[in-house]
Amino acid sequence: xxxxxxxxxxxxxxxxxxxxxxxxxxxxxxxxxxxxxxxxxxxxxxxxxxxxxxxxxxxxxxxxxxxxxxxxxxxxxxxxxxxxxxxxxxxxxxxxxxxxxxxxxxxxxxxxxxxxxxxxxxxxxxxxxxxxxxxxxxxxxxxxxxxxxxxxxxxxxxxxxxxxxxxxxxxxxxxxxxxxxxxxxxxxxxxxxxxxxxxxxxxxxxxxxxxxxxxxxxxxxxxxxxxxxxxxxxxxxxxxxxxxxxxxxxxxxxxxxxxxxxxxxxx
Numbered sequence: 001x002x003x004x005x006x007x008x009x010x011x012x013x014x015x016x017x018x019x020x021x022x023x024x025x026x027x028x029x030x031x032x033x034x035x036x037x038x039x040x041x042x043x044x045x046x047x048x049x050x051x052x053x054x055x056x057x058x059x060x061x062x063x064x065x066x067x068x069x070x071x072x073x074x075x076x077x078x079x080x081x082x083x084x085x086x087x088x089x090x091x092x093x094x095x096x097x098x099x100x101x102x103x104x105x106x107x108x109x110x111x112x113x114x115x116x117x118x119x120x121x122x123x124x125x126x127x128x129x130x131x132x133x134x135x136x137x138x139x140x141x142x143x144x145x146x147x148x149x150x151x152x153x154x155x156x157x158x159x160x161x162x163x164x165x166x167x168x169x170x171x172x173x174x175x176x177x178x179x180x181x182x183x184x185x186x187x188x189x190x191x192x193x194x195x196x197x198x199x200x201x202x203x204x205x206x207x208x209x210x211x212x213x214x215x216x217x218x219x220x221x222x223x224x225x226x227x228x229x230x231x232x233x234x235x236x237x238x239x240x241x242x243x244x245x246x247x248x249x250x251x252x253x254x255x256x257x258x259x260x261x262x263x264x265x266x267x
Contacts, residue, residue, distance in 0.1 A: 082201035147181030171201030
């Protein structure tokens with residue numbers, strides 16, 4: 001999820017291949033230091049922060065930061081709802097997750113609704129929040145750049161030829177700033193990587209910015225699709241063992257998906 005939900009952090013989903021056989025167990029190298037802004041990934045590794053990041057604020061300070069965005073972003077809760085669904089999907093298929101925040105000391109942490117999918121109770125791999133980073137979280141970094149393709153992300157992707165994802169999906173805010181600049185940088189640096197922007201998972205303070213940004217990204221060669229469309233494309237085959245779990249997620253989030261599509265993915 002670049003998901004910049006609350007404080008303007010960004011979260012994104014990254015996965016290596018649409019081939020369901022490869023989608024389940026992506027092998028991604030750890031990030032170094034710097035910032036990134038929206039993303040998803042597996043394996044036990046420590047959370048990393050940008051070499052330029054400042055210390056994290058107290059619980060009350062970030063709350064003020066991201067709550068400001070909660071009220072300012074058009075259909076903010078729908079962005080959170082879609083991202084939550086995609087995080088559940090990422091857990092079901094072991095898809096890597098990358099997280100970035102925008103100037104964390106001023107704008108705060110990733111919104112509380114997502115923390116249960118990004119942390120563990122005991123620092124292990126169980127999920128539930130309150131502990132260390134979840135094993136699927138490949139990086140949790142802070143940044144000042146608007147786009148998430150920072151030196152840290154570049155270092156992660158360039159550590160070896162196999163470290164560059166073949167497919168990347170992005171959700172977060174703001175569509176015309178962080179999301180757009182992330183896509184443009186990825187298209188330039190990794191032209192063979194297919195970039196997806198999830199239409200029901202991105203927004204901006206001004207709702208009019210969203211369709212303009214998505215139209216521009218299409219012209220730049222980015223694939224604009226929906227959360228459910230991307231999920232089924234990633235699976236590729238109803239015969240995979242995780243299919244029933246994904247169907248359960250789709251059914252349980254059905255009403256939220258309809259509301260997000262009505263609010264954010266209007267043609």
